[in-house]
Amino acid sequence: MILHGYWRSGASYRVRIGLALKGLAYDLAAHDLRKGEQKAADYLALNPQGMVPALQDDDLVVTQSPAILEWLEETHPEPALLPADVADRAHVRAMASLIGCDIHPLNNLRVLKSLRSDFSADQSTVDAWAARWIAPGFDALEVLIDRHGGGWSFGDRPGLVDCYLIPQLYSARRFNMMLDAWPGLLAVEARSLDHPAFQAAHPDRQADADA
Known part of the structure; x- marks a missing residue:
């Protein structure tokens, strides 16, 4: 997996926590928001909104941190981020x-x-x-x-x-x-x-x- 993010982005931070809690390895693709790197053409091709984070898994790209965390929960259910009830x-x-x-x-x-x-x-x-x-x-x-x-x-x-x-x-x-x-x-x-x-x-x- 590749996590497109920025070190100080709160939304990227929450996804990093979710990945770490589940023990999932990933590579980082950093986009410095201060320099507008998230608006580069190659990144916009992956995420037309031009925001971070985005999680890339082979041909799948999931954007928006709530969707990413829910996707992680569904595809890697243990350890769980959500309770059973x-x-x-x-x-x-x-x-x-x-x-x-x-x-x-x-x-x-x-x-x-x-x-x-x-x-x-x-x-x-x-x-x-x-x-x-x-x-x-x-x-x-x-x-x-x-x-x-x-x-x-x-x-x-x-x-x-x-x-x-x-x-x-x-x-x-x-x-x-x-x-x-x-x-x-x-x-x-x-x-x-x-x-x-x-x-x-x-x-x-x-x-x-x-x-």
């Missing part, structure tokens, strides 16, 4: 979507570039914009993790929600957010620090990361 699976998908649909899209690179170029936002304004959307999402996740967690975001083993949560916490720190208000989230993050899959997926450990 159908109601629990719905709860997990809802928690993941809270991050993937309601938080992350509002603080990804193309939105931040627009804030800076179209509205002359400085860094403090960008930080405030990101916090405006991250904080209420984290408030809800704090309640849900308290309700459903058992050491991890849902239950007693790492899964789909953690693939989304850990990159979003990394992103929140990039916007200079103080995270003390969410001890449940931080407890999950602390556990992830000792887990080899999360260590391997961390942005700083990627081959294309800044020195």
